[in-house]
Amino acid sequence: MHFNGYLFLMDERNLKSMAVQSLLKRVKSKVISREEISELGIKTDTDPEAAKIMGLKNIDGGFVGENCGIMEPDLLASYYVRELENMGGVEFRYNTNVTRLNLSPRTKLNFPGEPFIWQDKIIESIETKSSELFADHFLLATDVWTSDLTSPLGIDPFTQPKKVQVFQVQSNGIVEMMKKKVTGEEDIFPFTILPGPSIDLRPDPKSRTFWVSYSEGIGRGFSLEENPMAEADYYSNNLYPVLREYIPAFEDARIMSSWAGYYSMNNMDGTYVLERNMNLSVVTGSSGSGIMKADAAGRLASSLYSGKEKAKLYGGAEIRVADLGITTRRVDQETLII
Amino acid sequence: MHFNGYLFLMDERNLKSMAVQSLLKRVKSKVISREEISELGIKTDTDPEAAKIMGLKNIDGGFVGENCGIMEPDLLASYYVRELENMGGVEFRYNTNVTRLNLSPRTKLNFPGEPFIWQDKIIESIETKSSELFADHFLLATDVWTSDLTSPLGIDPFTQPKKVQVFQVQSNGIVEMMKKKVTGEEDIFPFTILPGPSIDLRPDPKSRTFWVSYSEGIGRGFSLEENPMAEADYYSNNLYPVLREYIPAFEDARIMSSWAGYYSMNNMDGTYVLERNMNLSVVTGSSGSGIMKADAAGRLASSLYSGKEKAKLYGGAEIRVADLGITTRRVDQETLII
Structure with a gap:
């Protein structure tokens, strides 16, 4: 586990919300300023025209959950498999x-x-x-x-099954961003959530890329395919226009790889x-x-x-x-x- | 609307339950005795062997909701259509x-x-x-x-769509039963719910038949066909064995017609x-x-x-x-x- 933190970019209204104020008291967390956010390579003031069309919000600060971070899911899963095999009486059928x-x-x-x-x-x-x-x-x-x-x-x-896509994106600018940090001992960019359409960016330190994803509401139907594929159009039409407004390093970035899977949504x-x-x-x-x-x-x-x-x-x-x-x-x- | 009542056949435990005792105080209702139930043509003591295999319960009494009854759904629907057409501004597209x-x-x-x-x-x-x-x-x-x-x-x-089937059943005995009553001004048999597998019997005064139905739990899958059909096997293997144990008039009864539709189940x-x-x-x-x-x-x-x-x-x-x-x-x- 890398405790690089979760960084929620917010407008003033959300920063001052009860939810954030209460979290600041209860969990290891802090608010960072517009200046600190700019230094990470993120634009705090969006183009007014684009903001209007795309529902973007200006960034007035960032809420950082410091007791948060990223992990390697396959290492964790392997650990449990080994433990269960050592316990005996468990048989895996792949x-x-x-x-x-x-x-x-x-x-x-x-x-x-x-x-x-x-x-x-x-x-x-x-x-x-x-x-x-x-x-x-x-x-x-x-x-x-x-x-x-x-x-x-x-x-x-x-x-209900809801398809979720992940795009692994890189540019020279993104490689530079990877080294910046807001919390933790290691130099790893925080897991970051944008304030407009709440696209999330997971840094992958090894490949020096962002894994870009978005949890869709209305507009993404419920369906289940055997081999779901990420859609290149989905990145270029839906994610990219928002990303480049907030993070200039995405302007000339390219998709290194992509994949898709399903959330098993309990919509209650x-x-x-x-x-x-x-x-x-x-x-x-x-x-x-x-x-x-x-x-x-x-x-x-x-x-x-x-x-x-x-x-x-x-x-x-x-x-x-x-x-x-x-x-x-x-x-x-x-x-x-x- | 015919206020012929809803008759829930029950064992002693259910008759004495809080739910029934509270309903007796709150709504127009009464309890009828084993003797009154026998006079309707219903056996209160089931065969012990059959009861064990089929989960039947003895009948110790009947809870009658008197402010309940049966109606003609098509008459009610026609009324609303006429009212809306008279109001104007509403266009039906069948x-x-x-x-x-x-x-x-x-x-x-x-x-x-x-x-x-x-x-x-x-x-x-x-x-x-x-x-x-x-x-x-x-x-x-x-x-x-x-x-x-x-x-x-x-x-x-x-x-989730759940298929429900209705069988219209008649015999000489059933024709006789139709004339008996437990409540109301008209001589119409009550809408009756059995105590074991809770099959329900809706009297149809015009055709002097029972409409027999059952709301299935586990065992009936969720699915939706364009033209659902009632399954004759479903009557003979699932409903009939229970019906004839409680109501001898079903022994030699025959299916006059049958149909099927869907409940739109909110399973929460x-x-x-x-x-x-x-x-x-x-x-x-x-x-x-x-x-x-x-x-x-x-x-x-x-x-x-x-x-x-x-x-x-x-x-x-x-x-x-x-x-x-x-x-x-x-x-x-x-x-x-x-």
Whole structure:
């Protein structure tokens, strides 16, 4: 983990908001000035004409979350795989798509058409293309692929797949920007969120590029392709016009690579949904917070499966499993999905 | 409207529940005895073997909602059509499927690919197979067909289509049953809900048949066909085995006709969802309560469109529009979906 900080660029109104004022007191954070922002290579005053057309805001300061930063997701995932393999009793099957959950009566009569409405039901097995796997309990942590498995049973996934694209962008100016910092011991540019259309820029220290992304609201439909691709037009028409207004180093930048994936959006409140039906536990709706909430989600999943009322999180805080359920839900709206 | 009553057949535990005891005090209702239920032609003691296999319950009494009954939905719909035509300014277009909502920038630049992420957006028009219709505001009351229209825009319908089948069933015994009653001035059998698998029986006085239906939970997938059909196997394997245990008149009954349709299920709490985005209002999720809540839903839709905070219902009670919204939702769980 690099604690290079999260830098939210803001107009005066947002800087003075209750949310920011309260965060300044509660978490390790600070506000940086227009001058400090200019030194990072970011324009604080946007062209009035462009601002009007594109909904840009002037930057009056930056809120820096210092206890924030960037990590290497693959290193973290590898760590957990190794730990589980060392524990024993866990078998990983890579490239094994589950195609179906088999619903059965708890007590079989062996009549065609089972299970009937008047029979107690369980998930007896799951199918892959080449095998059928049996278990006493099944836990799905399948996010955007949940719907295809649970909808045929009449279990609502409460999530919608939303495509998100990432463009890896570089220029000489960006290489220079990478060395600047606002917090932390290392010279790494902060993870930065623009104030107008809230495009986010994740520095990648190794390649000295920005990973540019944007979490779309209305205008990006819900859909799921097997091999989603980033769209070059999406960068040039949607992201680039905004980026070059705020950051001159993007003017002559080029795309080094790009990729796309899906957020499993819970559009109610933007966080995880936990459900248990019969011998099936479902954890879904990470809503873009895969890595950041994965440890907490795993602990909750474990409690859901074991039938425990609460889960103890890494920091020691306890959270009620039912609070993440549907009919008993009690969570705050997630306002920052990047 | 025929006030023939809703008859919920119950075991002792449910009869003595808080819910029933509280309803008895609040609404015009009564409890009828095992003897009165037997006289209706319903067996109160089920065969122990069958009960075990099929999850049947003995009937210890019946809760009768007297201020309930059955109506002719087509007469009610015709009334509203006439009233609206008399008001003027309303034009009905039957057999006109809306295929698409057209999202546009509020201020057009006429660049290909509009609207971009940095543009303010509105719904400019809707498309049918043969025409494009323009308006300042659009209101969708399209239930299970909402998803196809709003999902391409990234607006969550918060509903899933669930197929519901109705079988019109008759026998000599059923013709006799039709004349019996538990409440009301007319001799019409009550709308009856069984205590085991809660199959419901709606008497149709004109044809002297029962309309038999069941609201399925797990086991009936979410899906939407253009012309859903009732499945004969569904009656014979799922409904009939339960019906004949409770009501001997079903033993030799035959299906006169059958049909199928969809409930637009809001699986969070089983009632309407109201959303407004840009110049688009969406009212969906009737969850099986089309006619019964339609008047209230219409009043709420009107307030949603007009931007009013509250809607006044038929009885004079007021309800906050935001209480039916997603992020500000505050409704009780609907427990009785039949």
